[in-house]
Amino acid sequence: MFSGCGDDSPAAGGGSGAASSNGGAGGAASSVVGGSGGEPAICGTAQGELPEGLTTLEWNDGVAASSLREQNFEITADGKTFNLNEEPLHEAVRFDLEHPARVYGFSIHWAALPEDAAAELTAGLFPDFGHNGFDFWAPDPLYSGARCAVDIDADGWVSYVFEEPIEISDPGLVYVAHLAEPASPVFSFDDSEAGDGTCAVFAECHSALNLPEALTSTYFNGLSFPFQYDYLVRLHVEYTEVLEPEARLFQPVDFVSTPHASFGDYDADGDDDLITDGPKLWQNQGDGTFADVTASAGLSALGISGTGGVFGDFDNDGCLDLFVYAESYTVADTLFHNDCAGAFTDVTASAGIVDLQTYETCNDPANVRSPTAAAAWVDLDADGLLDLYLANFICWEKGTYYTDTVWHNLGAGAFEDWTATHGFLAVKRAGRGANPIDLEGDGDVDVFVNNYRLQANLHYRNGGDGTFDEVAGELGIAGEATGAYYGHTIGTAFGDLDEDGDFDLVSANLAHPRFFDFSNKTEVLMQGADGLFTDIQGDWQKPESMTGLRYQETHSVPALADFDQDGHLDLIITAIYDGRPTDFYWGNGDGTFQLDAYHAGITTTNGWGVAIADIDLDGDSDVFASVPFKNELPRQGHFFQVRVVGNVAANRAAIGSTVLVSTGGKTLIRQVQGGTGKGGQDSLSLQFGLGAETEVDDIVVRFPGGTEVTYAGPFAADQRVWLYEDGSVAPGWVNPP
DSSP, X not given: OBOBOOSOOTTTTTSOOOOBTTSOXXXXXXXXXXXXXXXXXXXXXXXXXXXXTOEEEOOSOSOOOBOGGGSOOEEEETTEEEETTSSOEEEEEXXXXXXXXXXXXXEEEEEXXXXXXXOEEEEEEEEBSBSSSSOBBTTSOSEEEEEEGGGOOTTSEEEEEEEEXXXXXXXXXXXXXXXXXXXXXXXXEEEEESTTSSOOSTTTOOEEEEETTSSTTTSTTSEEEEESEEEOXXXXXXXXXXXXXXXXXXXXXXXXXOSOEEEEOTTOSSSOEEEETBTEEEEEOSSSOEEEOTTTTTSGGGTOOBSEEEEEOTTOSSSOEEEEEOOOSSSOOEEEEEOSSSOEEEOHHHHTOOOOOSSOOTTSTTOOSOOEEEEEEEOTTOSSOOXXXXXXXXXXXXXXXXXXXXXXXXXXXXXXXXXXXXXXXXXXXXXXXXXEEOOSSSSOOEEEEEEOTTBOOEEEEEOSSSOEEEOHHHHTOSOOOBTTBOBEEEEEEEEOSSOSSSOEEEEEEXXXXXXXXXXXXXXXXXXXXXXXXXXXXXXXXXXXXXXXXXXBTBEEEEEEEOTTSSSSOEEEEEEOSTTOBOEEEEEOSSSOEEEOHHHHOOOOBSOOOOEEEOTTSSSSOEEEESEEEEEOOOOOSEEEEEEEEOOSSSOXXXXXXEEEEEETTEEEEEEOOSOBTTTBBOOSSEEEEEETOOEEEEEEEEOTTSOEEEEEEEEESSSEEEEETTSOEEESSSOOO
């Protein structure tokens, strides 16, 4: 059975599948398709020759064993069966360019040749479409041309040599493809199935088929799927730059790969530690390497399991506590108290936090928990006590959803349930992330919630009196509606992308190529002077209109930081599913970006959460993306770090505070995070890139509740300063006693 997947559940896979001679296949998708024209061929004429020394990329073993015309392959999709010899179809071969390259041409072994030696054999080189491994962008070929049957050599090959080589500056995927009408020539393929023949592993299958006229009422321009045999097609390239792994700008730290991570200095020694899935607690050794202290911190003895966690000082004793959330139907969320001596105690019960629900058993009476996909600390009523917002997700088995949970801190270690009260909705949604942000700059911290399953995102605007209004649609950040559909938003990140003094938003969306026409793609949403947001991404079918982001099917979690200290926020976005790479972009300071994943070297594939911190205290931002990556860029500019401390009325960790740093005639803005992305958390120490500026003129901190404190400068660059709510300042990497 050939079936599509509209989610990333464990059972869904990533659009894998293979053609079958008995009518079976799996994993529907679609492609943008079209003819690949070309100038009429002049048969028997010589083309330009390929230069010596090129690298030839090929997947097959060189043995032409068969073709579609010799088989009777059928596929079944949406209850309909298609014979591949009776349908117009594209045959395509994916090539994975590992380095920037110059492409000179390709060679094809054709089958089912016509008797007419002057018959044209048209093929082209095409750009990728979504990086799923089998969809290409057919309307705009990089090259299209024709040869004739008479030009085929004695071994059955014919080459297509470009008049001018094609430069591919960003390594990735390209395709050689052609459109075959019934009974027309097709590519030869070899005699062995790739891998186990299911195409479930991204790296195993390189061939693909697309039926442009099949199921077009459901899928965007047809039906696409990987093919388990390797076509006899070769790509001739010259790699123009070969950067060794050790020369990449970010270097991985030896670490056990894990999908979720949050930074927090739980032992108050000045460097950021980590909480990851498990939960596992990792103590920073002072140099950006980490030791597992789960057992010594008392976490493992409790027998608690969790998906991830966030740090926050809920009792204002100066030590970061920990909330561990569980995306589980049977495992409860857990609140841990830090004893300020390196150990944690489970205080969930005494705090009154009860993870129980009665409206969704998800096919099993034992399923009484809300599957929490993310959590965030936020002072909802500006009383100086940190509250909790929990984004609850989905029952995959039934496709039903859960209501988000809100816990209000009463002080003295107790919490009360604010779920579906104070303006928070009782609506059941597929919540994947909670992202508190003071969007209006009024000191009242709002809550943005990213939702999955083509649902609108939510934004709860804080009224300043402990009540909230849901206004995402009004502000333009709910997503773009196409009928009743929005997007699959997995993660979001707020930052001032155009440097106008307010927060903009990057909303990362999973968007399958087969649903390209209605599912939201990743958005770059700019906040205007009126507080409303506009997506400045252009037409995704016209790359020249875009902000610089490339289309990836499975964009997951974004994070913003000034990695090169030039004063502009840069962007990283992970992508889930096997084989999908992490995107890295340099920010231009106007909401546009420049892709540079190759030099960055963040090699994470199938990535979930991202978190940012200066793990080795060298003054630049490092990245956690499945494992920690140290930023090894040569210093491009000066830095300035700020750690805010609430010691008057705000919460001690100052979570929710907005910090404005003035330098060189402009103001840089950041917020102290209580959670972001998909249940992750960046460092509470805020990083500012100053470029060529050597000092900071002054700093303003807007604490939750609206109290503003100005810290008069100048402050020298290239240091960390601690800013207290009472107006005092202390320099140093470690909080003074």
